[in-house]
Amino acid sequence: MIRIDAIIKPERVNLVLEAMSKAGCTGFTYSNVSGRGTQEGVEVFTGRGGSTANRVSLPKVLITTVTDKSKQKKVIDSIISSAKTSEAGDIGDGKIFISEITEVIRVRTGETGTNAI
Amino acid sequence: MDSGHTAWMLTASALVFFMTPGLAFFYGGLVRVKSLVNTIMLSFLTIGVVTIVWTLWGYSLAYGSGELIPSFVGDFSYLGLVGIDTFASEGEAIAPLYDVLFQMMFAIITPALITGAFVERFKFTTYLIFMVLWVTLVYAPVAHWVWGGGWIGADGAGALDFAGGTVIHINAGAAAIAAALLVGRRRNPGLQPNNVPYVLLGASILWFGWFGFNGGSALAADSYAVNAMLVTQIAAATSATVWGLVGLFSTGKISGVGVATGAVAGLVAITPAAGAVNALGALAIGLGSGLICYYAVELIHKTKMDDALDVFAVHGIGGLWGCIATGIFAIESIAGVKGLVEGSTSQVWIQIYTAVGTLVYSFVVTFVILFVLDKIPGLGLRVSESSENQGLDLAEHGEQATVDDGAN
Numbered sequence: 001m002i003r004i005d006a007i008i009k010p011e012r013v014n015l016v017l018e019a020m021s022k023a024g025c026t027g028f029t030y031s032n033v034s035g036r037g038t039q040e041g042v043e044v045f046t047g048r049g050g051s052t053a054n055r056v057s058l059p060k061v062l063i064t065t066v067t068d069k070s071k072q073k074k075v076i077d078s079i080i081s082s083a084k085t086s087e088a089g090d091i092g093d094g095k096i097f098i099s100e101i102t103e104v105i106r107v108r109t110g111e112t113g114t115n116a117i
Numbered sequence: 118m119d120s121g122h123t124a125w126m127l128t129a130s131a132l133v134f135f136m137t138p139g140l141a142f143f144y145g146g147l148v149r150v151k152s153l154v155n156t157i158m159l160s161f162l163t164i165g166v167v168t169i170v171w172t173l174w175g176y177s178l179a180y181g182s183g184e185l186i187p188s189f190v191g192d193f194s195y196l197g198l199v200g201i202d203t204f205a206s207e208g209e210a211i212a213p214l215y216d217v218l219f220q221m222m223f224a225i226i227t228p229a230l231i232t233g234a235f236v237e238r239f240k241f242t243t244y245l246i247f248m249v250l251w252v253t254l255v256y257a258p259v260a261h262w263v264w265g266g267g268w269i270g271a272d273g274a275g276a277l278d279f280a281g282g283t284v285i286h287i288n289a290g291a292a293a294i295a296a297a298l299l300v301g302r303r304r305n306p307g308l309q310p311n312n313v314p315y316v317l318l319g320a321s322i323l324w325f326g327w328f329g330f331n332g333g334s335a336l337a338a339d340s341y342a343v344n345a346m347l348v349t350q351i352a353a354a355t356s357a358t359v360w361g362l363v364g365l366f367s368t369g370k371i372s373g374v375g376v377a378t379g380a381v382a383g384l385v386a387i388t389p390a391a392g393a394v395n396a397l398g399a400l401a402i403g404l405g406s407g408l409i410c411y412y413a414v415e416l417i418h419k420t421k422m423d424d425a426l427d428v429f430a431v432h433g434i435g436g437l438w439g440c441i442a443t444g445i446f447a448i449e450s451i452a453g454v455k456g457l458v459e460g461s462t463s464q465v466w467i468q469i470y471t472a473v474g475t476l477v478y479s480f481v482v483t484f485v486i487l488f489v490l491d492k493i494p495g496l497g498l499r500v501s502e503s504s505e506n507q508g509l510d511l512a513e514h515g516e517q518a519t520v521d522d523g524a525n
Contacts (some may be wrong), residue, residue: 044309047147048378048427049414050368053308 001101001114004106005062007035008083009093012062015082020065023078028065039091042061065102068114091093094096121211125338126215132329133222137164138228140324143381144233146315147374147426149307151238151452151508153518159232159244167225168247170252175224176217183262185378188237188268210337222259222465227256227285231483233291233426235300237307240507241513242338245495252484255292255479260284262475269471275382277452279345279462280334282389282439283475290433291479293424299487300498302423302462304505313373320377326351327384345391348399349384355400356383359407375411382410382431386439389468390446393456398446405442410435437472444468448516 008016012030017028034057041056067075076106083094106116125141148156167175174196181191182200195201196219220332228248232239262269263284278284287437308318330348330371337339360379386406387399409445412469413430424430442466447456455461491498499505511517 043318044288045370045372045374046309046369047414047418047429048374048410049418050375051415052368055308085190 001066001104002115003066003099003101004072004079005097005099006073006079006094007033007037007060007062007085007096008079008084009092010059010061012085013063013084014081014092016063016079020075020091021065021077023073024071025065025067028063030061030063033056033060033062037092037095060094066117068102068117069105072098081111118205118212121217121338122210123212125342126211126219126333126336129329129333130219130222131144131214132326133226134164134326136222136323136326136330137161137226139319139326140226140229140301141319142315143319143323143377144236144426146312146317146319147233147310148236149508150311151244151313151510153247153510154514154516155241155509156232156236156399156469156480156492158241158514159236160229162245163229163232163248164225165254166220167228168249171217171221171224171247171316175252175257176220178253179224179260179268180216180220184266188266188273189261191261191265191268198388202442216336217487219336220264222267223285223330224252227289230253230289230428230432231296234297234424237303237509238499239296240497240500241509243365243490243498247490249488250293250484250490250520253462253484254486255288256284257405259288259361259475259479263345264473265351269474273469274467275342275454276440276442276467277393277447277454278389278440278471279392279443280331280388282385282436282443283472286385286436287440287472288479290429290436291476292483293428293433294422295480295483297422297424297429299484301492302421303425304427305500306423310374315376317377320380325378327388332457335392341392341451344395348391348396349392351396351399352387352403352406353380353383353389355403356380356386356407358408359404360411363408363411378414378427378431379407379411382406382435384441385432385435386410388436389439390443393443393452395448395451398442398448398458401446402439402442406435409438423503423510434475437476440468440472449495 017032036057041054043052046053085093104113104116122176137160141157145153145157176190177193177195182194183192201213228251261267263278266272327349328346332342332346338520357376357380361376364375365371383403383406386402390402413434414427417430445457449455456465457465472483490496
């Protein structure tokens with residue numbers, strides 16, 4: 001079993017979740033987060049005049065899902081194709097992290113492993 | 118008894134009242150969310166405290182029938198408003214209590230304006246005491262100088278201050294620098310306003326209320342009131358547009374907070390002039406306030422002083438510009454005296470020295486009041502470092518502006 005953490009642009013969240021469902025993800029959790037990658041933050045006005053400052057973080061969405069390793073390529077492809085904001089992709093489109101999961105337990109029944117996904 | 122005059126002055130009083138809650142949201146949107154309730158409360162509770170002070174002795178000190186110190190301050194003839202007739206006498210257009218009501222709303226918003234200088238770090242209990250002292254020792258005398266028969270107004274130097282450019286704006290602006298200097302800089306001023314829609318909504322409420330502020334200052338429903346309301350609109354709209362354009366040329370973007378501030382700067386500048394200028398004069402005053410206040414904000418940000426919400430740059434400098442501009446653009450047929458545009462320099466000079474007199478008095482007395490409050494054990498101006506870091510909403514009020522996590 002693997003855990004996929006995808007950081008994407010907030011405006012893509014509906015498209016990405018739809019694509020992930022089609023690719024076989026049965027569930028997900030997402031949260032609104034702030035952060036930045038290699039891109040610089042964003043310039044904002046600090047108050048009533050024209051002074052600006054660089055805001056180091058941008059709004060992002062973090063989607064977390066756990067799935068069977070066999071579905072890895074399909075799910076990853078679905079995230080990449082739906083999270084890209086243009087054909088060639090843009091700075092800030094996001095990143096995907098994959099990690100191994102040792103156990104999954106469904107609270108209601110106590111089932112474990114892939115049955116619990 | 119004239120029901121037209123009475124109806125308009127009651128309406129205008131309610132309009133001016135509404136400016137203070139508007140200001141609360143204007144300032145509230147500009148701070149960080151952890152001190153949002155506190156910033157709104159600074160204005161909101163001003164309504165409570167100043168109303169009591171005004172009723173008990175404030176009105177009397179400003180507009181009493183005699184003078185404790187000639188040309189300087191009223192007396193205690195109307196303590197508790199006793200002695201003012203409830204009913205209009207023969208030939209009187211409005212029952213005399215209207216003046217208490219209308220002027221009360223001005224006394225409320227003025228200390229609320231000052232709070233912008235020390236948001237996010239001022240001790241709330243000290244603020245309550247400050248307000249009582251400030252209205253008594255600064256606001257009431259200055260109101261007396263201009264409107265109560267003192268040395269600035271018609272019975273003195275003859276300065277033109279229709280709706281309170283001196284009494285409200287220069288006065289609050291000067292007090293703001295004294296407060297900012299004494300309370301010191303914020304430890305971490307934060308990055309950006311928490312709620313720009315609040316700022317624009319607050320500015321819109323202020324603008325709306327200002328129609329009562331300026332339009333009511335003719336103290337009648339007459340031609341002066343019509344002209345005052347028109348020039349108010351023209352100056353505010355011009356100033357907002359100019360501010361937006363200056364911002365566009367210098368930063369490449371038009372900031373919502375900037376345009377809201379531009380509108381307020383225009384409203385401040387037209388305040389003393391609303392009974393003296395015509396529509397073209399209002400255009401010029403709005404153009405001037407948009408340019409001057411924009412650069413004043415920029416300039417003051419370069420100093421070490423932390424006037425957090427630019428009270429001095431907008432109300433102090435905007436008020437000074439408006440006061441001087443009144444002497445420049447006054448039209449004899451409206452103001453009764455010639456301004457610079459009609460070839461007379463004397464009014465400009467009167468406007469300048471009375472404005473400077475107010476500025477100095479307000480700065481010095483505010484400084485002394487706050488200096489003393491800072492030394493009194495148990496009071497002090499500033500909250501503790503941990504309270505400031507935590508935010509004044511939790512530290513001073515035990516509340517938060519919004520609670521959106523699952524623990525609620």
